[in-house]
Amino acid sequence: MRKFYWVALGLTILLVLFSCTQKPVTGPVSVKVNVNLLSSTTVKAFEPRLTGYFSDIEKIYLTVKDSSNQTILSTETTNKTNPSFSFTLPNAGTYSFYVEAKRSDNTRVFTGQKENVTITTGNNEVVIDGILVNGTLKANVEIDSTVWERYNVDSAVLEFKKDIATEWTQKSLTISSTKTMVEELLYPSMYTVRFKISLIAKDQYTIPENWSNMSNPAQVTIPIDPDRVRNVTFKVVFDSERNEPQVIAVLTQITLPYAPEVSNLTAVWNKISNELILSWNYEEQNATFYIYKELKDNDNNTYYEYVGNTQNKTFTIVNFTQSEYDRINGIAINAVVDDKESGLKVLEKTQITELQVPNAPGNVAGSYEDYSQKLTLTWDAVSGQDVKYKVYKKLATDNDFILVQDNITTTTITIDLPLTEWNNLEKVAVSAYNNDGESQKTELEKSNITLSDFAGGSGTADEPYLIGNARQLQNIGKSEYLNTGKYFKLIADIDLTGVTWTPIGTYSSNLSTSAFVGVFDGNGHKIMNISFNDTTKSNVGLFGYLYNATVTNLIIENANITAKQYVGALSGCAKNSTVEKVGVRNSILRAENSYYAYVGGLIGDVNADNSSTNTMIIRQCFASNVTVSAPNYDNARAGGLLGRFYANAVETGTIENCYATGTVNFMSTTSSNIGGLIGLVSKNTTYGGSVKIANCYAAVAPNMSGNANWKGFIGGSSVPATSDSGNNFFDTDVAGETAGSASASLQTGKPTSEMKQQATFSGWDFTNIWKIDEGNDYPRLKWEF
Structure with a gap:
């Protein structure tokens, strides 16, 4: 067994040795190289300039090197849309691949490489990502001799960034001569380049001592192209007009057009x-x-x-x-x-x-009239042919001027401007224009537009000042109008609700300077809802004091006036004036002085004075449904129409064809100088004087009975009336009194039923002056309807 083991081990070692010494496979191998210009990693790098750079490419070159860095293949293509290369290499192995895209002048647009790629048998595919070649920014700083001699450079900074970037790249410069150059390699894109410099004067006599453009640097926007140099020059020059340095950015002529010219x-x-x-x-x-x-x-x-x-x-x-x-x-x-x-x-x-654009119009002026709601503008004519004008407005809600009217051939215009727009107006403007263009606008701020005192007129008898609203009515009290004998005319009913009223004119030792001296024509209109409540003030009404004045054709309704003394719906006092066809309706007049009150439905105190060429005349006037009060002093001098008529003259005053209806309130049963039409008629004890009182009536009630001084027509212990006075009447039922005045022949008392019959008023002119609804009403003046 042991012998068999060693035999097997020896065979295994021989097999391993044999495999290690076997030669590699040889023979050609196929390769395809794709140049990828749209990969996710390069799109961001190329930014949107890719297409433009590609169109400039003449050829794309491929170089292949083996592991020993020997070039074994060079090839090229003109396919810029989808560049690729297919070829064979002699053997498998390790190779490096290099790509360059070049213009016709041999400068490069992009490069790419893939190194140490293992190529094996079979088909091989290599992908190379192309990267744009950096371009060069060459920035030159040139300082002219004047600046160089006068200043030292404290600091200098070159800054640049891509247009799509938010952060600036900063490069501090050391400037030791009049010319300095710095180069930066930058990835191709559109760049903004700017230059900042700070200078310090070399001596104390140089002005400005310190100068800098740090907050407002000179800059230029330029493209940086692959493998190209872009020159920018920043010139620091001395501006002799401003007497200070200045930096300008310049660049050299572009020599390589790729796109069509404009x-x-x-x-x-x-x-x-x-x-x-x-x-x-x-x-x-x-x-x-x-x-x-x-x-x-x-x-x-x-x-x-x-x-x-x-x-x-x-x-x-x-x-x-x-x-x-x-x-x-x-x-x-x-x-x-x-x-x-x-x-x-x-x-x-x-x-x-x-x-040849015309000059801008000069001296633009404007006035606004708030009754007709019209704005009038004027300006100086502009010279030139075919010159016309445009008018603009700008409200607080507008971002810019809005054209109001053009094709204007005159140097004045009146335009409609509603009150809502006037209240929100910021300014208006006028420009001149012709076929060549439009001038600059000449602007007029609202604060410089006058608010017209009246709705028109010049203050003469033929062209009276026209009054259409409360503001214009109050303007009569201005010094330039009050006592200058001007003429005024209402053109509308005026409601004074909510208006803090100041009576027009007042008393002084020289009435010609403080009272109303002029002519006021109500023109058949009404003034309604006068409200006044100040018991420290005297001479109160629509007017405070009339002197040598004329007031006609006016009705005052719903007046509610409380003051100290001299109170009437029309005027607190009147002297040597004419009041004709003026009426008061449904009004409350109250004088709270603890002495003489002088309060009447129409006028508080009337005075005829021989110191004037005028006399005092009251004709065809009325006070209808008025409440007249004098609660704090027994010598009241209070009447339904007039508080007192003082005949302080040799010539007579006149009151005729007038009436009063309503109530007179007084302090007690001992109060005196209280009457239905007039509280008191008196004369100057030295010069005398008298009043013509004719064709008048009163239907006025007292606030209490049992006062022997109360008279249904005129109060007081005597009445200095002229011999042609008379044919007057009073309502005994309403007055609760059969005595009309201290002069029994001056008037006749009649019951209410007879006071409403035309036959009672024999000798009165019911054709031209009076009218009556018999059995239903007292006589009324024709003009008041």
Whole structure:
């Protein structure tokens, strides 16, 4: 058994030795090499420029080396769409494969390799991923002699990033001479390159002492192509106009166009707005256009200053002034599409068209009238042929101006502007335009638009100031209108609900400067809901004081006034004025002074004075359903129409064809100078005076009975009436009194039933002045309906 074991072991060893010394299999083997340019690992690396770079490739080369680094195969293909190579190797073994894609000038677009690949018998497939070759950024910094002599460089930084990146790569530069160059190998893409520099003056007399463009660096956007050099120059020059350094970014002419140039490049210079408007044609899709200014340096070398880029076929260069036009040599555009470049298409400066756009209008002014809700604008005419104008508005809710009207041939316009828009208006603007274009807008802020005091007119008898709302009504009280003898006219009913009312005009020792002196025509309209409550104030009503004034054709409704004294719905006081066809309805008048009250439904105190050429006239006026109160002093001087009529004149005052209905409230049964129509008519004890009182009536009740001083028509112990006074009436049922006044012949008392019969009022003019609904109502004035 042991002998058999050793024999078997020897045979096994011989078999192993024989197998180890056997020669390898020889003979050709098949190989296919695929160049993969779209793998998941390379798409990100190539970015979107892949197609553009491929179109520039002339041939793709394959080199195969064996394990001893000997080249055993070189081949090529022009297939750029799906590059691959099929061939045979003499033997199986270990090989390395190298790929290069080259342009016609022998520069490379991409490379790839697979090393130490084991090739066996049968069919072999090798996949090589292509990688783009880095390009070179060559950045030059040139500092001109003036800057170099005046400043030391404190710091300098070159920064660059891909357009699709967010982070900048920074490279600090050491600048020890007027020219510095730095190179960077960069993976192909579109890059933005910028340069920052900080300078310190060499002596204390140099201004500015410190200068930097760190917050606003010069920059340029350029493509970095595989295996190519891109030159960028940053020039630090001295700007003699600004008296300070300046950095400009320039790049050399592009010499390798791959894509079609733009066509029909035009430039139009709007010298008014300082804009250069570029436009062009281009048939390729998804192109980006890079705009440059062509310049010449002192050595007459051409260089290009980057302006900006766009994907549109138009671009506007702003701040294009005359000095900028003088500086440039032309305008150039480089088209980049599918990462192919066209090269610069240059438009010479002589080919730039200058527009004769009109100047912007000057002296724009505006006024707004809030009754008619119209805005009127005026401006100076702009010279030139075929000039027209446009008007714009901007509300707080608008992002920009909105065109209101164009094709305007005059220098003034009135446009509709509703109150809602006026309240939200920020500004308006006017521009001039012709066939060449539109000027800049001349803007007018709302704060500089005047709010018209009135709805129209000039204040004359023929053209009175027109009043359409409460604000315009209150404007009568302005110093330029109050006592200047101007004419005013209502053009609408006015509701004063919610308005804090200030009476128009007041008392002073010189009424010509403080009272209303003018003509007010109510034009048949109403003023409603006057509200006033301040017991420290006197001379209160729609007007505070009328002096040498005229008020006509007006109805006041629902007035509610409480003040100290001199209170009436129309006016607290009136002197030497004419009040005609003015009525008060459904109103409450209250004077709370602890002395004379002077309160009436129409006017608190009336004064006729021989110091004026005018006298005091009240005609065809009424106070209907009024409540007149003087609760705090027995000598009240309170009446349904007037508190007092003071005849302080040799000439007479007049009150005729007037009436009052309602209630007079007084303090007690001993109160005096209280009457249905007038509380008191008195005269100057020295100069005398009298009042004509004719064709008037009262149907006014007292607030209490038993007062012997209460009179149904006129209160007071005497009435200085003229001899032609009379034919007046009062309602005895309503007054609760048979005595009308201290003068029995001045008026006649009648019961309510007779007061509602036309026959009672013999001699009254029921054709032109009065009308009556017999049996149902008292006589009323025709004009009030």
